[in-house]
Amino acid sequence: MLIKDPLKIEVQRGGYRESLHLVHAVVTDSSGKVVEGWGDIEFLTFPRSAVKPLQAIPLILSGAEERFQMSTKELAMACSSHGAEPAHLRVVAPWLERIGCGVNDLECGSHWPSHDESAHDLSRAGNYPVPLHNNCSGKHTGFLTLAKQRQLDSKGYIHPDHPIQQEIRSILEYMMEIDLINAPMGIDGCSIPTWGIPLKAIAKGFARFATGGQLTKEHKAACEILRSAMVTEPFYVAGTDRHCTTVMKAFGGSVVCKTGAEGVFAAGIPELGLGIALKAQDGTKRAAEVALSHILHQLGAKPNDPDFSIEQPLYNRNQCNIGSVRPVE
Amino acid sequence: MLIKDPLKIEVQRGGYRESLHLVHAVVTDSSGKVVEGWGDIEFLTFPRSAVKPLQAIPLILSGAEERFQMSTKELAMACSSHGAEPAHLRVVAPWLERIGCGVNDLECGSHWPSHDESAHDLSRAGNYPVPLHNNCSGKHTGFLTLAKQRQLDSKGYIHPDHPIQQEIRSILEYMMEIDLINAPMGIDGCSIPTWGIPLKAIAKGFARFATGGQLTKEHKAACEILRSAMVTEPFYVAGTDRHCTTVMKAFGGSVVCKTGAEGVFAAGIPELGLGIALKAQDGTKRAAEVALSHILHQLGAKPNDPDFSIEQPLYNRNQCNIGSVRPVE
Numbered sequence: 001m002l003i004k005d006p007l008k009i010e011v012q013r014g015g016y017r018e019s020l021h022l023v024h025a026v027v028t029d030s031s032g033k034v035v036e037g038w039g040d041i042e043f044l045t046f047p048r049s050a051v052k053p054l055q056a057i058p059l060i061l062s063g064a065e066e067r068f069q070m071s072t073k074e075l076a077m078a079c080s081s082h083g084a085e086p087a088h089l090r091v092v093a094p095w096l097e098r099i100g101c102g103v104n105d106l107e108c109g110s111h112w113p114s115h116d117e118s119a120h121d122l123s124r125a126g127n128y129p130v131p132l133h134n135n136c137s138g139k140h141t142g143f144l145t146l147a148k149q150r151q152l153d154s155k156g157y158i159h160p161d162h163p164i165q166q167e168i169r170s171i172l173e174y175m176m177e178i179d180l181i182n183a184p185m186g187i188d189g190c191s192i193p194t195w196g197i198p199l200k201a202i203a204k205g206f207a208r209f210a211t212g213g214q215l216t217k218e219h220k221a222a223c224e225i226l227r228s229a230m231v232t233e234p235f236y237v238a239g240t241d242r243h244c245t246t247v248m249k250a251f252g253g254s255v256v257c258k259t260g261a262e263g264v265f266a267a268g269i270p271e272l273g274l275g276i277a278l279k280a281q282d283g284t285k286r287a288a289e290v291a292l293s294h295i296l297h298q299l300g301a302k303p304n305d306p307d308f309s310i311e312q313p314l315y316n317r318n319q320c321n322i323g324s325v326r327p328v329e
Numbered sequence: 330m331l332i333k334d335p336l337k338i339e340v341q342r343g344g345y346r347e348s349l350h351l352v353h354a355v356v357t358d359s360s361g362k363v364v365e366g367w368g369d370i371e372f373l374t375f376p377r378s379a380v381k382p383l384q385a386i387p388l389i390l391s392g393a394e395e396r397f398q399m400s401t402k403e404l405a406m407a408c409s410s411h412g413a414e415p416a417h418l419r420v421v422a423p424w425l426e427r428i429g430c431g432v433n434d435l436e437c438g439s440h441w442p443s444h445d446e447s448a449h450d451l452s453r454a455g456n457y458p459v460p461l462h463n464n465c466s467g468k469h470t471g472f473l474t475l476a477k478q479r480q481l482d483s484k485g486y487i488h489p490d491h492p493i494q495q496e497i498r499s500i501l502e503y504m505m506e507i508d509l510i511n512a513p514m515g516i517d518g519c520s521i522p523t524w525g526i527p528l529k530a531i532a533k534g535f536a537r538f539a540t541g542g543q544l545t546k547e548h549k550a551a552c553e554i555l556r557s558a559m560v561t562e563p564f565y566v567a568g569t570d571r572h573c574t575t576v577m578k579a580f581g582g583s584v585v586c587k588t589g590a591e592g593v594f595a596a597g598i599p600e601l602g603l604g605i606a607l608k609a610q611d612g613t614k615r616a617a618e619v620a621l622s623h624i625l626h627q628l629g630a631k632p633n634d635p636d637f638s639i640e641q642p643l644y645n646r647n648q649c650n651i652g653s654v655r656p657v658e
Contacts, residue, residue, distance in 0.1 A: 014513060187343060
């Protein structure tokens with residue numbers, strides 16, 4: 001396996017390079033065999049929200065999904081970094097209520113909806129954000145659902161030594177075949193632990209998630225339920241004009257993907273039996289997005305949507321196209 | 330002159346490196362002599378808003394500043410990328426009116442105030458952004474003021490072939506000793522042309538701006554009026570919690586600086602006779618900001634404010650400090 005140079009993604013303005021991003025990326029099968037690699041395929045990566053689909057697996061394994069009759073949209077939102085658009089809140093809020101919890105049980109903190117229009121609508125109504133608007137509120141409602149199922153006091157569920165986070169760590173370890181006990185640990189935006197993991201292991205985890213390869217029958221079934229929910233309801237994984245949603249819609253279910261803060265993307269292509277993990281070295285979202293589209297194209301994945309473009313146009317304040325973000329060929 | 334490797338600015342989470350930025354930077358005197366350099370000191374850079382102070386020079390040279398009795402705050406705002414906080418609007422709006430123009434004469438386009446709280450206050454009042462809220466509205470009001478003084482029809486003043494942009498290009502050429510006729514041209518966020526310029530020339534331009542070195546008496550006096558306005562009213566150059574404002578406040582007038590989109594910073598230190606220009610290769614603001622603070626420290630510039638820190642702390646959604654952006658020593 002020849003590992004290539006890091007992927008180069010450039011921002012061009014007026015046809016000239018304005019900025020340049022380097023992206024480390026790797027494609028593996030579910031055994032962890034490297035199929036393609038660019039840059040440092042062992043790059044120690046905090047996957048952040050990119051592993052939300054894996055963090056949701058215990059919801060299925062524990063029986064919580066069945067007991068609480070979770071809908072497809074709720075399952076998609078357990079794996080989401082959503083924009084807090086009204087449609088997202090209409091799924092998370094009743095789910096939280098149904099499990100007997102309230103907004104104050106969410107320990108993720110608050111921020112304005114990441115979907116700008118929804119943020120301004122909230123202001124216009126004279127309101128302020130609550131933890132429901134946090135992009136991670138679906139995942140956290142998943143944690144609370146798991147705590148109910150395990151009959152645990154949910155208080156402090158964000159801490160690394162709480163049984164919920166220990167169960168979450170275990171599922172990551174199982175899916176990626178990695179020991180996280182001594183891994184570098186940081187605290188994520190929503191206050192739960194995030195571990196530094198070699199990029200290669202994240203790709204393997206996603207290959208397994210997407211294909212069920214190398215997994216027990218139970219794990220395989222759980223992953224299939226979640227993957228199916230994500231590609232069936234891609235809007236509920238992210239939202240309007242968000243790359244996760246755009247890609248899953250464009251590829252009509254043949255690609256499952258999830259982004260994470262600081263330029264991370266993870267994806268799986270069941271038909272090819274592959275997982276992808278990438279990290280923009282500089283942590284930029286735009287580089288990670290274009291790199292994912294580029295790699296999907298390189299692997300021969302075909303979008304159903306003829307308008308799907310690898311390159312992302314850039315506009316100025318008068319809505320004129322003044323450049324783009326694109327791979328350097 | 331030994332040119333060092335590009336500056337490395339890292340994002341650490343939990344003490345571990347999460348992301349890494351490379352920054353090209355150069356320090357020159359007003360003759361263009363390189364004093365320090367990191368990375369590609371000729372890096373072709375669209376300076377974007379970093380050259381606003383230079384673009385304001387014709388306001389003084391033309392006599393517009395005198396005729397329209399421009400205040401110190403108005404001069405600072407002619408050089409600004411402001412947050413559209415209420416105090417900013419209270420300066421730009423009456424200035425625009427005084428020169429006999431209205432909001433619709435501004436051709437910069439609209440966007441929500443970059444100062445979040447002001448953006449939400451605007452929504453809460455049931456309003457939407459107009460061109461006054463554009464972070465460049467001070468510079469554009471400067472263009473309109475210059476057009477009045479030159480008795481020009483301001484319509485289309487954003488286009489490269491309009492006399493206003495030709496005068497702006499000429500002053501950049503003079504200040505940086507560079508020919509921009511054949512330079513790469515892009516269109517800026519506010520729709521005016523921005524030229525690709527070697528980083529070294531931007532540093533020279535700022536050394537001249539800050540010190541008056543190598544300039545005619547008239548240019549030297551004009552630069553001194555603008556520099557003095559910027560350091561006297563740093564809030565009006567950017568705003569609350571903005572790096573330009575923070576640095577100029579902290580250094581009590583001994584540093585003049587201006588940022589530009591896509592990771593650009595330019596600065597001048599009159600007492601040392603130096604100009605600084607830097608560009609984060611990946612276009613990130615955080616890298617440019619920390620790199621500027623780091624270089625000021627390396628050059629021995631001393632902040633008056635003991636709380637001024639090179640490192641920038643990072644917080645999660647529960648306001649816990651979870652990492653920082655810092656130079657790699």
